[in-house]
Amino acid sequence: MKTIRSEHIRKTARNRECYNCGMTIKKGEKYLNREIRYDGKIITLSFCLSDTCSPKLVTEGGEG
Numbered sequence: 665m666k667t668i669r670s671e672h673i674r675k676t677a678r679n680r681e682c683y684n685c686g687m688t689i690k691k692g693e694k695y696l697n698r699e700i701r702y703d704g705k706i707i708t709l710s711f712c713l714s715d716t717c718s719p720k721l722v723t724e725g726g727e728g
Contacts, residue, residue, distance in 0.1 A: 667700055667701055667702075668698060668699070668700050668701075669699040669700065669701060669706060670698070670699045671696060671697065671698040671699070672696075672697050673694055673695070673696055673697075673713070674694065674695060674696075674697045675692065675693070675694050675695075676689055676690075676691055676692065676693055676694075676695055676710075677691065678691055679691055680695060680710040681710065682695075682710060682711055682712040682717060683709040683710060683711055684711050684712070684717050685712065685714070685716070685717040687712050687714065687717065689710060689712050693712075693713075694713055695710050695711060695712055695713060696710070696711040696712075696713060697709075697710060698710075698711065
């Protein structure tokens with residue numbers, strides 16, 4: 665069973681908080697949207713695309 669269900673780079677329609685660094689992702693900016701399976705539930709996480717914070721896309725590596 666995969667832990668990461670899906671991930672997409674999207675443009676936000678509202679302010680969000682980066683799960684990794686806590687920075688505010690402002691309305692209109694692009695961000696990484698990742699759905700994961702945790703404890704039997706589906707959780708959606710938002711990550712900013714800054715150079716210091718940005719997580720790697722797992723689907724690019726062939727795992728997702």
